[in-house]
Amino acid sequence: MDLEAVRTFAAVAEAGQFRKAADDLSITQQAVSKRVAALERDLGVRLFTRTPRGAELTIDGQAFLPHARELLRVAERAVASVRTGHRPLRVDVINSRGAASGLMRGFHRAHPEIDLDVLMLFDVETAVTAIRSGAIDASFRAVAAPGRPLPEDIESVRVFDEPLQLLTGPAHALAGAKSVTVAELAGHRIWMPGIVPGTEWAAYYDDLVAEFGLTIEATGPNFGSDALLDTIADTPALATFMSEQTRLVWPAGHGLRRIPVTDPTPVYPHSLLWHRDNPHPALTTLRTHLAATSPGGDTAGTWVPDWVLPR
Template identity: 45%
Template sequence: MELDLGAVRAFLAVVDDGHFTEAADRLGMTQQAVSKRIARLESDLDVTLLTRSRTGAALTEDGSAFLPHARALIGLADQATSMLRARRRPLRIDVLARVAAPMDLVRAFYEAGDVDVDIVVSRGDTDRHTALADGSVDVAFGRVTGALPAGIECVPACLEPIPILVGRRHRLARRRSVPMAELAATTAWMPGCGGESEWADYYRRLGAEFGVVIDTSGPVFGGEHVMDEIAASADLVTFGTTRQFPVHPGVVQVSVTGPTPVYPWSLLWHAANRHPAIPLLVAHVQARHRPVDPRSQWLPDRAPVSGSRRSGSRPAPPTGP
């Protein structure tokens, strides 16, 4: 004997609502259709599951005995359906910002395979660990700096070089690169990069290490305003790339060397998430990751690229990788 799941659902709806009419409304069916399904179920089982009266429907002794099995049966069916739907849906990826290195990694991953992706640009407005735990996103990129919550896994993803942007009247404007030591006592204007964000922590450490003044003053009026101010100044610089800001004829990008500051991106996901594309993306990231070269690159600490489980803070400001 094979049970009709639709009939079992109708039975549960009547039990939960207490009336055939209300159960029919919830199921989007007619009362007659619900009655026929339950009658067929009772016939298949050769028992009476419900008693009907003017006040509603009530379980019989056989109905009470069948009820937990009916709930378990529908629960398993729903779980199987959800699992299959999850396997077919796009992989939801929080890249944090569209103009950072993770976007390049995700694009290469998409173009190299047949996995559909759904790009999420949170800008740090939501906690990544919560989003990973509740399934709002499947994977997320960010800087990892402390102990991760239970269940969160991570691998180092990439190291993004950070150049400077200067106006054409700046003394460094004609240089292709500048040693980090030469930026000592230079003011790097980073509006919006204050507080306790992962970006703010990174640039505070960079400033302390190399004697760069990190100025986070002033409201954030957008990338155009930042570029206008940099272009108009013969002294200010900002850390970032030309891809992050609107094109400005008065601003040029200069590489930083000896060492080059790099931003350590990690890929994070929740261990309970069984989306089949997660292992594929993890493998893609691991195959392309290159460890830090301490002779030519600088990190505020080595932990973010070690592969150990650590967490990051939020949010990301408008400037930075």
């Protein structure tokens, strides 16, 4: 069904005259007549009766009018849903408890007028595909993993470096330390069952192990953070790495310790990815916000793999 014909029908019904509808639509009266006639042919009914005073709706016209108006409202909503600046900004934050989620909460507090859709995608390939298809506007990732350069149409900027901390139970040998050096972690078992081969965070921890001779075990099923915390609390031989801004709550009886790691401090690099031709105005606002509120990177005394993009 031709929406312009439906729009013209609604205009004639409201104006009560073909000439007045033509003026309202900024088209000729002949064009109005042609559109209404075409719509009547499509529907197989007459919609108006011409009278000396103008045009009156037939019974069929009266029945069709509320549906015509609803069609036009639906069309307007459909256009608005994809019009630049009128749909929510869609951003992938990987997980709900990490630093990227915290960065987006800060952005929302600073710009409550901007509608947001926050979602969580698993790996960088899925995120890049979603960016290129327009399914999302941006994604937080550690880029670029070795041997996997970003496509030329994907832009990225490193926005936040998050220090790693050691998480131990109360009976662990390092539980009483105010801080630990990377060298002091050698020989200790660091258990991280959430590391998935092929992901950018797996590449990060592979390089961390190779650089400092650490022992990271990714064995066993990943039952989530609650099960991880239970195990660390009850097993003196195990510790795990936890990013500084990871939001976790555990029972008071666990007695878990979060211990800063130094000399150097391993930092996890968060970058923002987006399509270079993305016109959403809120994307520029997000990038400006992150540049103004996130601390600088490549700080002395920190470590990232050599494949991480510089700031």
